[in-house]
Amino acid sequence: MDFKVHVIDVEAGLNVVVLDDDDAKMLDVGVSDRVKIKFGKNEAVALVDLARKGKHGEAMLFSDTAAKIGVSEEDTISVEAAQRPASLDYVRKKLDGGILADAEVKAIITDLMNEELSAAELAAFIAGVYTRGMNTEEVAALTNAIYETGDKLEFKNGPVVSEHSIGGVAGDRVSMIIVPTMASLGIKIPKTCTRAISSASGTADTLEVLCPVSLSMDQIKEVVTKTNGCLVWGGAVNMAVADDKLIKIRHPLRLDPEELLLSSILAKKKAEGAKTVLLDIPCGRGSKVENIEKARELAHKFQTMGSHLEMQVDCIISDGTEPVMNYIGPALEAREVLRTLEGASSGLLAEKACLMSGVLLHMVRGISKEEGYRIARYELSSGKALAKFKEIIGAQGGDPKIKSEDIKPGKFSSVVKATAEGRVHHIDNKSISRVCRAAGAPADKGAGMVLKVSVGQQIKEGAELYELCSSSKEKLDFALQQAKHFEVVEVEQIILDII
């Protein structure tokens, strides 16, 4: 049947065609059935939606679908009923507890990429993986299928390494130390990083204070060829694209099956061209993995998967209960990272980065981890890592002469004080995120907080707990309000009451 096109100026992110009820009946299709839409030689499969007050003979397309097949307002397209994709049978098979063959996993990812699966259908797939699990072969097939959906980096001459944290810890900017350390030692480390989803800042948000992070594949190759390293936002390149689409469904559902976490991370590392990968699994209260037993289990799975994918994957399990830096938020973190590289600060960040660099050196060079740690420490103390970091910043389009004192946090600030005396017994990553985001982070680079206390410390009533910053007075006030609901610093009171 032929239809006049009406374009709705919204991107649906999925091919949808909205038809009049009677027209749909004529085509014998209903809501969420599939149709093939054709315009000249271009065609696409779309899901049907019904307009209760639709016009007879009119097909409404969202702007992305219209662009895809090249139609404009008033053009005529043909619409016919289409087959249900076989991948839906594989989704069902997973829900029934079946083991998917390589080709079946691949079909799901292919149809996902062709936008032939609806959000509901993808949610059913994710729920299937969540409830039924996947064996090693299935996860390997999924990782490879996701890997194949995007661009890939490839470097000859010498080892290519990468590292990644499964996340959840505030101020964990070790990548910004590890990348220049490894690169200055002649080891290629083309690192893609993420923006914050629910935290105060992701590595990409923080690095953006210093230089552009949205680089093309060609630009990335150039930077890495020149400097051995890079720190770019993964969202700006088309690497492991299917994973981003899966995350869009998983995030609102808060369903993070381990199998999807494994394939998501390893597909991206594979696309970076890395054969040697170090993963950081922070664990403990407030982080993604509850306890060390679960962290060990996950680490073991990563290693097994790595060998299936012909990658050497090692893991460290780190303490994820507290922030890695006392400075949280894009500008504050960027300044502290620079201070660390300049040798002006030597807290937990430097220690963790050097330990991880040591493990990476052990993996690629066969030396002991202790020897690796000492080499990394020397790179940092000698200023070589700083020089390399500035070189990378310059290559990515930033100012290579940047100094830590050039970076200013938001001009509005306020100090939050203890309301009673006691002992600091916990500093909460999730509360830090909530309060910093209320202050405007990560969109406001100047928003964030500086922690003034550490766990175990004995404090008096009125002691400074942390300082909040923002570029906006309103957001600062809002954050101070939120700070009353979300306890960033938990103080154990010694005397609870006097009667």
Added chain:
Amino acid sequence: MDFKVHVIDVEAGLNVVVLDDDDAKMLDVGVSDRVKIKFGKNEAVALVDLARKGKHGEAMLFSDTAAKIGVSEEDTISVEAAQRPASLDYVRKKLDGGILADAEVKAIITDLMNEELSAAELAAFIAGVYTRGMNTEEVAALTNAIYETGDKLEFKNGPVVSEHSIGGVAGDRVSMIIVPTMASLGIKIPKTCTRAISSASGTADTLEVLCPVSLSMDQIKEVVTKTNGCLVWGGAVNMAVADDKLIKIRHPLRLDPEELLLSSILAKKKAEGAKTVLLDIPCGRGSKVENIEKARELAHKFQTMGSHLEMQVDCIISDGTEPVMNYIGPALEAREVLRTLEGASSGLLAEKACLMSGVLLHMVRGISKEEGYRIARYELSSGKALAKFKEIIGAQGGDPKIKSEDIKPGKFSSVVKATAEGRVHHIDNKSISRVCRAAGAPADKGAGMVLKVSVGQQIKEGAELYELCSSSKEKLDFALQQAKHFEVVEVEQIILDII
């Protein structure tokens, strides 16, 4: 934050607000996050979508959401981040294999009704029920929660009964015989029926040939008070509304967890006010339940659920491998039902309807099933059931003088013949549906088929297998074409080859 409204003339069936990327960042919300939208005293929770080319300060609403809060183009609404509903935690709990409390099941259905759950979130719930199952208490809670979402019929004086088939069998129009039979015996039977989803015709589609089937609750009460019975389309009334919303998600996924089937059917029967319910479970090749063991299991579950809901539920298991009538399609079926009531036809339809009426009479009057069957047979042969049927047709707004010969099938027809001699060993319900729908059923009331053979019959090459009808020459040709792919009548050849 305040936004100017732009209304998109499409009904999304879910509250969605489309915001500009930067505005969403300011609100600290992402795709599928929830926001509260307010206009004067009206407010609703909506899911965020992002317009990649959105206008700063503009919020796009779909027409149903705009109507709900009463805004028009260019009005100003306020939008603020909203909490994630607790029901999502219960969806997660089910996916984790937990047992949901009454209040948790109710919260999911309440949020579904308030359009606060996305299709993906509902799909995750359905997948959770599918993979983890539900115990009797959970299904009872679900049934009650669904029952509470709609209008309810209530009749005093005397028993109210109902019957229902889980479906899948062509030409199964027993309700059109059972309802007048019971009603003429003074037993109230306010029956809601369905339209075809994938079959050639539903009871509502067939009855519509004779009278209106979309009645209001008040009209239904009037018809039942006057005649004791009715046959109305369930989709036109607001009974067990949540079930329709769940079916909209289940249908494209083809996920039919037994628990949702149980709650769907029983919530509707409860809303009809029926305390005595007879269910028909057709089983065997081509029907919904594969074999008699599974049918018995399902019947047992229905009975257990019934006692939890203070309803007497009995089940019959019937042969679902072949059509109940040789006439398929709205007009052809309506004509044959009338012929059966007129006493001019006495095939399987009359027999099945009288057997089921006998069981219902046994349930409400305590007489034996055999005695019940004889009473039903008498109602039919005496013409009392026909008189009552015409009375109901008249009360629903149809012509009470209608006769079977007044009903004409589509004027284009063609006979499909056997291409080889052999024995008819199967007549396929699913193929019948495909071919009849290609001919235009159920939208084209005149479309359908008349079967000319029955299972076991020996036929010669060139024997007439079935006749196809349609009101459209094109659709008839299309159906004939489809008939080559979908084998309606399977003929076992005795001599396969001669060499």
